[in-house]
Amino acid sequence: MTTTQEKSANNGVNVDHLLGARDALSDAPEGAKFTWKATNEWVHGTHSESVVEEYFGLGDNQSHKSTFSFSADHPEVFAAEDNGATPVEFVLVGLASCLTAGVASVAQNRGIQLNSVKATIEGDMDILGILGADPEVRNGFNGIRVNYEIDADATDQEIEALVAQSQKRSAVFDVITNPTNVAVTVNG
Amino acid sequence: MTTTQEKSANNGVNVDHLLGARDALSDAPEGAKFTWKATNEWVHGTHSESVVEEYFGLGDNQSHKSTFSFSADHPEVFAAEDNGATPVEFVLVGLASCLTAGVASVAQNRGIQLNSVKATIEGDMDILGILGADPEVRNGFNGIRVNYEIDADATDQEIEALVAQSQKRSAVFDVITNPTNVAVTVNG
Numbered sequence: 001m002t003t004t005q006e007k008s009a010n011n012g013v014n015v016d017h018l019l020g021a022r023d024a025l026s027d028a029p030e031g032a033k034f035t036w037k038a039t040n041e042w043v044h045g046t047h048s049e050s051v052v053e054e055y056f057g058l059g060d061n062q063s064h065k066s067t068f069s070f071s072a073d074h075p076e077v078f079a080a081e082d083n084g085a086t087p088v089e090f091v092l093v094g095l096a097s098c099l100t101a102g103v104a105s106v107a108q109n110r111g112i113q114l115n116s117v118k119a120t121i122e123g124d125m126d127i128l129g130i131l132g133a134d135p136e137v138r139n140g141f142n143g144i145r146v147n148y149e150i151d152a153d154a155t156d157q158e159i160e161a162l163v164a165q166s167q168k169r170s171a172v173f174d175v176i177t178n179p180t181n182v183a184v185t186v187n188g
Numbered sequence: 189m190t191t192t193q194e195k196s197a198n199n200g201v202n203v204d205h206l207l208g209a210r211d212a213l214s215d216a217p218e219g220a221k222f223t224w225k226a227t228n229e230w231v232h233g234t235h236s237e238s239v240v241e242e243y244f245g246l247g248d249n250q251s252h253k254s255t256f257s258f259s260a261d262h263p264e265v266f267a268a269e270d271n272g273a274t275p276v277e278f279v280l281v282g283l284a285s286c287l288t289a290g291v292a293s294v295a296q297n298r299g300i301q302l303n304s305v306k307a308t309i310e311g312d313m314d315i316l317g318i319l320g321a322d323p324e325v326r327n328g329f330n331g332i333r334v335n336y337e338i339d340a341d342a343t344d345q346e347i348e349a350l351v352a353q354s355q356k357r358s359a360v361f362d363v364i365t366n367p368t369n370v371a372v373t374v375n376g
Contacts, residue, residue: 012233017267022319032316036276036329040284042305045200048288050281052273057315058265065270068277070258072285077246079205082253085240087286087360088224089256093238094278096228097260099372100236101275117230127245128220130359131210140362141224144370160374167372171318172275174328180364182332184287184355186348 009153013108031058046074047083088123088141095172096121099146102166112158115151144176197341201296219246234262235271276311276329283360284309287334290354300346303339332364 025032034057040050052068054061071084085093096119107114123144129137150159167173213220222245228238240256242249259272273281284307295302311332317325338347355361 012235014233014267018319021266022316022321025316025319026321029314029316029322032314032319032321034313034315036274036280036311036313038277038280038284038309040281040288040307040309042288042292042302045202046289046292047200048285048305050284052277052281055263055277062263062265064263064273068273070273070281070285072281072289074289075243075250075252077250078209079202084285085252085256085258086224087282087289088363089226089240089243090278090282090285091360091363092224092226093228093240093258093260094275094282095370096226096238097236097258097272097278098275100228100230101234101260101262104230104234114230117236119228121226121228123224125222125224125359126217126220127222128210128213128217129362130357131206131213131220132357133210133214133220134217138362138366139357139359140366141359141368144368146370146372148372148374150374156375163372163374167370169318169320169327171313171327171329172279173370174317174326175276175279175364176368177370178326178328179366180329180332182283182334182355182361182365184334184336184351186336186338186351187344 009108009111009113011104011108011114013105015105015108018105033057043083044081046078046080048072088125091176092121092123092144095144095176096146098170098172099148099163099166102170103148103150103162106162106165106169107152107154110158110162112162113153115153116149117151118149119146121146197296197299197301199292199296199302201293203293203296206293221245231271232269234266234268236260276313279364280309280311280332283332283358283364284334286358286360287336287351287354290358291336291338291350294350294353294357295340295342298346298350300350301341303341304337305339306337307334309334
């Protein structure tokens with residue numbers, strides 16, 4: 001039995017466009033090949049500045065509406081100047097913002113009105129790894145915890161299903177939970 | 189043969205402090221257990237705001253010198269408002285800034301003066317994955333390329349060795365190239 005349901009939820013995600021893009025790009029898969037980019041320039045000490053401006057997709061070079069700049073640094077407890085968030089905190093921001101965008105998109109697709117979505121994210125790290133003090137300790141996170149507090153016009157079960165589906169389609173969740181090849185070259 | 193070499197390089201990294209911390213934390217490993225944190229709040233559509241302010245380390249709660257806020261969003265080609273960098277671009281910024289901080293730190297430790305360090309970073313992604321159009325396509329990056337242009341008072345070989353050692357001790361390089369567990373809870 002198929003029913004046509006009026007979806008009155010408005011979370012600000014244009015799901016019709018995304019579903020249309022899914023169909024269009026399935027027929028023309030070259031357009032789905034994106035390259036995301038950033039540039040980074042050392043300032044002083046562990047402080048660097050990154051710029052996000054252009055990317056490639058839909059078969060062409062694309063520009064963001066504006067240029068996004070980010071200072072990164074190490075904190076004072078590492079005897080650094082703390083001129084920006086640490087690199088690992090940028091990863092946490094990427095993960096949380098990816099999952100939240102997914103929650104909003106899935107909720108829109110399911111006709112669920114969101115009222116508020118808040119997340120706290122924590123990543124545990126034993127810095128004996130990055131300090132080179134213990135070869136048994138990894139450099140990265142031992143584990144990451146994300147907790148969502150969501151107020152939506154939906155049951156607890158429906159809200160949990162939103163978050164589960166968001167994880168299933170999240171680019172950053174995949175990058176963190178699965179291995180990705182990184183090729184680093186010098187003066188290439 | 190051991191020689192004492194005067195290290196005149198000044199890249200702004202307090203290597204003596206870091207080496208001292210390595211010794212001190214090796215003797216008191218509880219202090220090396222850090223937790224990095226961020227909060228995230230949905231704004232509208234795929235737009236969210238993240239805040240980085242506090243972390244735990246050296247056995248106590250710590251605060252950054254200032255609060256760092258980040259807007260994330262999807263771009264206009266996804267029918268979104270492009271109010272910030274995309275979540276995956278935050279990951280690229282994290283990787284580049286981590287490797288660059290490492291290059292500066294290793295150069296300082298090796299007495300190599302850096303003149304300029306610039307990186308471009310690109311991550312390839314087939315968005316048929318996140319669109320749910322093709323279950324064979326992963327959501328995350330197919331691969332990431334980082335290219336460094338480094339001007340330093342050193343040979344090409346020494347410069348390449350800096351970058352190699354930076355990868356070896358990079359937290360974000362590890363997070364991206366190796367799997368990390370992410371536990372997501374709701375209203376927990």
